[in-house]
Amino acid sequence: MQSVVLEKFNGYLQGQGKSRYEISDLNWQVNQGQQWLLLGANGAGKSALCAALIGEAKLKSGKYKSTFNNMQLVSSDAQKQLIKDEIEHEQPTLVKELIFTTNATYNHALRMELIEVLNLSTLLNKHFRDLSTGETRKLLLINALSSNADLVVLDEPYDGLDKSSCETLTKVLAKLSTHINFVFVLNRLDEVPEFITHYGYVNEGKLQHALANPDNEQRADLFKLLHLTHTSLAIPQPENTPSQTEYIDSPLVKLTNANVAYGGVSIFKNLTWQINQYQHWQLSGKNGSGKTCLLNLITGDNPQCYNNDIQVFGFKRGSGESIWDIKQHIGFISNALHMDYRVSISALNTIISGFYDSIGLYQKPTDAQIMAAKQWLALIGLSEKQNTSFTQLSYGDQRMLLIVRAMIKHPTLLILDEPCLGLDEANRQRVLLLIEKVCAAKTSTVIYVNHHAADKIKGIENYLKMEDFH
Structure with a gap:
């Protein structure tokens, strides 16, 4: 059985400039057939744990072992890097050149199907730089999902997609979940796929709670951890109050x-x-x-x-x-x-x-x-x-x-x-x-x-x- 095991894992991820995210004493195992969802507040370390899972963190001590042959990641950072790489090219790249790359093995039939259902077929001859944020995210998803991967990490996959595209993607992921292991990072609870089997709650770079096939009550208790108690919010007042009459008789x-x-x-x-x-x-x-x-x-x-x-x-x-x-x-x-x-x-x-x-x-x-x-x-x-x-x-x-x-x-x-x-x-x-x-x-x-x-x-x-x- 294929798996990824992190046991008493201590390491770090190198970020922009001199920034560095430390991961300490992480214990996490993802086995073949499991579909994971990581939850937690901003800055809790969800994305860092996912990067460690696919082997992108520097190991200082502990154990890291993966028997998955091919692991893929779709995230905002991956999207930023793709955009950065394209900006550095002297000549703009066509969308089809990024999708039908010759230096990677992929499922051609599945890639063609995904291009069609995610409405990217009419954009193949367009320059990548001209794509919208949502269209760029679709390109990353198409490449990752059709790459013959055993494990795919989807860090906020719905970000930037319109309602119709979100619904289509959910159906595609449900179909692919029969033979691909997924690890999701999602901030919106209404986007959680029905096929999730394992829930993890991340705080301060640690997997503090992990639930396997939880019942509704257990799942509700986990979700409560995500909701902060809102105090009464008051908007700070401007130093100089703007004129209330300047545009009463004319449009902005x-x-x-x-x-x-x-x-x-x-x-x-x-x-x-x-x-x-x-x-x-x-x-x-x-x-x-x-x-x-x-x-x-x-x-x-x-x-x-x-x-x-x-x-x-x-x-x-x-x-x-x-x-x-x-x-x-x-x-x-x-x-x-x-x-x-x-x-x-x-x-x-x-x-x-x-x-x-x-x-x-x-x-x-x-x-x-x-x-x-x-x-x-x-x-x-x-x-x-x-x-x-x-x-x-x-x-x-x-x-x-x-x-x-x-x-x-x-x-x-x-x-x-x-x-x-x-x-x-x-x-x-x-x-x-x-x-x-x-x-x-x-x-x-x-x-x-x-x-x-x-x-x-x-x-x-x-x-x-x-x-x-x-």
């Missing part, structure tokens, strides 16, 4: 019959959208439907904004306004921003950088800005990490910081593009409550982008579906 944003196309292929067309002050919106659509493209028209990060009839904060695009004229009014969080935010500054300064819309902090902050950042840190439970480098924090903690960074200046328009990606259940609920409080506080107007219908937020009553403009 107005797009009239907007059209965007690349290489003759339409992304969306005839899109008319008006956003009024404190009129909060939820923006939805499938992967590649143009959600991020639409947001970039508003922020000015898409050059086609000058080819369309767009008014933002009283400025008509192309009328001589500066980037600062627009961005001083906007707070923004997206997966792309998270990927780009690779500077080694402290958690506290990461939040303060939101006042300056900069990646990194290059100005001396005021005492009031420092105080505000500390209040936000306390709100998200990261006060003790205020001096920790951003790059040394867990993915979930990084995400929480970037969300607060977007909120700290109480922007006129707060754009939240999939803000909950990578967050555990407790932090996800905390972010949703934060957004609800921001909507009620009437200091910012919110655009919330999300694939999960269950994450509807009180106060957001307007909806824009990208499918209506194709």
